[in-house]
Amino acid sequence: MSQLSTGLTAAERENLKFLLSMAAGGIISGHAQGISKELRDKALGVSQQSLPKLLAGPREKYPTGIVFHGRAPFLSDEQLTTLDQESRECRSRAERFMDHYVASGAPAAREASLSEPVRAFLGETVGAVAPTRRANYLYYDEPGLGIDPHVDKDEFSLNILTMLEHRSGGGQRSELILHPPGQDAIHFHLQPGESLVFFADSVTHQRTRTVADESIRLVSFGYRTLEGNS
Known part of the structure; x- marks a missing residue:
């Protein structure tokens, strides 16, 4: 996901961030019950870990945000x-x-x-x-x-x-x-x-x-x- 973002425009990167946000929010809110817990956990991890990597700045210093x-x-x-x-x-x-x-x-x-x-x-x-x-x-x-x-x-x-x-x-x-x-x-x-x-x-x-x-x-x-x- 982070590699993909390097070739995107600012608007495209914002859209990708929105999709990742919706994915993470939906899983946290319980809207992905049709798939296994293992797959839910993996999808949540990918979406949440990708979000800070889409953005520049000092976020690495603050892993909790x-x-x-x-x-x-x-x-x-x-x-x-x-x-x-x-x-x-x-x-x-x-x-x-x-x-x-x-x-x-x-x-x-x-x-x-x-x-x-x-x-x-x-x-x-x-x-x-x-x-x-x-x-x-x-x-x-x-x-x-x-x-x-x-x-x-x-x-x-x-x-x-x-x-x-x-x-x-x-x-x-x-x-x-x-x-x-x-x-x-x-x-x-x-x-x-x-x-x-x-x-x-x-x-x-x-x-x-x-x-x-x-x-x-x-x-x-x-x-x-x-x-x-x-």
């Missing part, structure tokens, strides 16, 4: 308070995108995504990136919302995902799951103020479905890695 997890040094308490308030104000204009709601174009979120602390952090960890100037508030505040296993487009190579609020009535809760190639799934229950920085274009990830009395608000900053980074 995870660059950082925890309380981010690039967001101050004041910024988090501002983002939390702005996300609440933007909920009324959020539009449904597949199985969650998205609000774009918020000034405080865009300013935070372009800030010098974020740029310095990414420069030190993964090298130079190109900001997409898309900072989105994400809402999962109805039962059954979530995202099936997938990878993102090249323009969202690197994602900074920050939890602003996660309320639930107890018991089962929605979670973010990453499926690194050849490794066990990694489950995240981000706490308010925590961030996850990961290569969203090459590691299959999902958010499991919300249940009754559950509400999630996040802010997502997207960046495109630049070829030649190491």
Whole structure:
């Protein structure tokens, strides 16, 4: 697969990535029960291991796709308070995108995504990136919302995902799951103020479905890695 990709145009490589993403997501979601487990495991391994190899950049340094997890040094308490308030104000204009709601174009979120602390952090960890100037508030505040296993487009190579609020009535809760190639799934229950920085274009990830009395608000900053980074 990686050899095949070297002779493809950027658009063709993106299509190949989409097909591999759909294959991996379908197998993880249980849509390949008509074939043997051995063949399913092999197909999943090929699709997941091929995804990072289609893309340039520093992914080899991060075999799980995870660059950082925890309380981010690039967001101050004041910024988090501002983002939390702005996300609440933007909920009324959020539009449904597949199985969650998205609000774009918020000034405080865009300013935070372009800030010098974020740029310095990414420069030190993964090298130079190109900001997409898309900072989105994400809402999962109805039962059954979530995202099936997938990878993102090249323009969202690197994602900074920050939890602003996660309320639930107890018991089962929605979670973010990453499926690194050849490794066990990694489950995240981000706490308010925590961030996850990961290569969203090459590691299959999902958010499991919300249940009754559950509400999630996040802010997502997207960046495109630049070829030649190491």
